[in-house]
Amino acid sequence: MSERRITIGRAVLHALRTRLSYANVIATLALFIALGGTGYAALTLPRDSVGSRELRKDSVKESELARNSVTSEAVRDGALGMRDLSRDAQASLKGNDGSTGATGPAGPTGPAGPRGLTGTPGASAVTERAVIDSSGGRVSGTATGASLVVDGEYNVTFGRTLDGCTVVATLARVPGTLVTEPPAGRITVAPVGNVVRVRTYDAAGVMSMSGFHLIVVCS
Numbered sequence: 417m418s419e420r421r422i423t424i425g426r427a428v429l430h431a432l433r434t435r436l437s438y439a440n441v442i443a444t445l446a447l448f449i450a451l452g453g454t455g456y457a458a459l460t461l462p463r464d465s466v467g468s469r470e471l472r473k474d475s476v477k478e479s480e481l482a483r484n485s486v487t488s489e490a491v492r493d494g495a496l497g498m499r500d501l502s503r504d505a506q507a508s509l510k511g512n513d514g515s516t517g518a519t520g521p522a523g524p525t526g527p528a529g530p531r532g533l534t535g536t537p538g539a540s541a542v543t544e545r546a547v548i549d550s551s552g553g554r555v556s557g558t559a560t561g562a563s564l565v566v567d568g569e570y571n572v573t574f575g576r577t578l579d580g581c582t583v584v585a586t587l588a589r590v591p592g593t594l595v596t597e598p599p600a601g602r603i604t605v606a607p608v609g610n611v612v613r614v615r616t617y618d619a620a621g622v623m624s625m626s627g628f629h630l631i632v633v634c635s
Contacts, residue, residue, distance in 0.1 A: 544574050544581075544632035548614070549590045550625040557630070568623030570614045572630055578607040581634035585614055590627030599626055607632070 546557035552564030554572075561573040583605045587598035600619040603626075605612055616626040 542576075542634040544576075544578075544634070546572050546574075546630040547588075547590055547627075548572060548630065549627045555590055559630070564625070565613075566623070567625050568616045570616075570628075572612045572614060574610050574612070574632065576634075577610050578612065578632060578634065579609075581607065581632050583607050583612055583630070583632050585612075585628050585630045587616060587626050588629045598628075599624065601626065603628055605630070 544558045546559035546562065547555040548559075548562050548570060549555055552562055552570050554562040558574065559572050560575045563571050565571055585603050585605045587601060587603050589598055601617045601624065602621075603617070604615045607613075612630060612632070614628060614630065615623060616628060618624040
């Protein structure tokens with residue numbers, strides 16, 4: 417090496433030493449860390465080591481989020497309000513004027529439920545009946561006997577008490593009698609014990625003989 421080159425080298429080192437200070441060294445190190453420190457940290461941070469405490473408020477922007485990275489599982493129930501939804505989403509939930517939208521179509525009918533328990537059977541109604549001719553003769557029915565007391569008054573007997581029963585009678589044409597059609601008039605009934613007293617009247621309200629049908633319903 418020539419003597420001239422040695423002299424130039426010594427001059428350069430002397431110039432560097434005279435300008436080298438603590439501040440220059442710290443600034444150089446800070447520049448190095450700023451340029452290469454981020455990549456280093458990203459490569460050496462352990463998994464899940466950065467939480468909400470390490471992030472500065474409003475530091476994470478939309479551009480930092482991967483597409484479709486936030487799903488419904490990541491959102492707490494009830495955390496989103498109407499203002500957090502897009503305008504299209506808000507419009508689909510409300511009418512254009514802000515009113516509640518129309519009711520959607522009804523869903524399909526669900527399957528039929530199990531059959532309920534069978535109720536207790538009610539008491540069977542007992543029906544007694546009798547067809548009586550104008551002379552007090554029993555033509556048919558369940559009556560055990562019938563008789564003419566006086567013209568227009570009959571007693572019809574059954575094999576059970578009639579207390580609490582409903583008794584209905586009507587003037588009727590009875591086969592085997594001389595009268596082909598029942599006369600115009602009315603009929604009354606009065607159950608006592610196991611006997612029903614029946615009275616028949618003509619149109620003038622006078623008791624007269626006539627055939628009739630008698631029905632008794634007991635619950």
